[in-house]
Amino acid sequence: MTHVVIAFHSGYGHTARQAQAVLDGALSNPGTTGRLLAVDKIVDADWDELKGADAIVFGSPTYMGGVSAPFKTFMDASSKPWYTRDWQNKVAGGFTTSASQSGDKLNTLIQLMVYANQHGMIWAGVNILPGNNSSTGSVDDLNRLGSFSGAMAQANADQGAEAMRDSDLETAKQYGKRIAEVATKLRA
Numbered sequence: 001m002t003h004v005v006i007a008f009h010s011g012y013g014h015t016a017r018q019a020q021a022v023l024d025g026a027l028s029n030p031g032t033t034g035r036l037l038a039v040d041k042i043v044d045a046d047w048d049e050l051k052g053a054d055a056i057v058f059g060s061p062t063y064m065g066g067v068s069a070p071f072k073t074f075m076d077a078s079s080k081p082w083y084t085r086d087w088q089n090k091v092a093g094g095f096t097t098s099a100s101q102s103g104d105k106l107n108t109l110i111q112l113m114v115y116a117n118q119h120g121m122i123w124a125g126v127n128i129l130p131g132n133n134s135s136t137g138s139v140d141d142l143n144r145l146g147s148f149s150g151a152m153a154q155a156n157a158d159q160g161a162e163a164m165r166d167s168d169l170e171t172a173k174q175y176g177k178r179i180a181e182v183a184t185k186l187r188a
């Protein structure tokens with residue numbers, strides 16, 4: 001069995017919805033188990049689960065061009081697993097949501113990637129070609145925001161999580177499946 005943990009923070013529900021899509025995708029890979037872990041509610045047993053996971057996918061909203069303060073608190077609290085190399089050679093990935101089309105989401109994904117690299121993890125990017133980048137493209141295309149580093153979503157600031165674009169959620173789902181597939185191959 002491949003076990004995937006989605007470690008995320010969500011301020012207003014958008015990133016939580018994206019996290020669920022990543023988990024749904026991971027669980028679509030045969031033989032995969034997984035769960036959502038809200039990092040602002042982490043308890044001691046959660047650290048043990050992270051240690052035992054085959055893959056950890058990190059998710060945070062993009063606030064002011066980077067991860068949210070609660071997610072950064074989680075990052076800083078992981079110094080013991082960093083020192084003991086608990087996450088070394090696990091598959092890692094990341095996702096983020098912001099209100100703006102860009103919103104400097106790439107910086108958040110880079111921050112998550114550097115974090116995973118410091119833990120000795122193996123980062124898996126998005127393998128979906130960018131959509132919505134030609135005259136025949138649409139906001140309904142998968143990977144409409146054109147990210148290869150991780151899954152990106154855009155959610156209007158004046159709307160709740162229920163209004164998120166299906167294309168962004170399906171991109172997250174496909175990304176979760178990819179993470180589980182890569183982790184399964186590395187387990188073999």
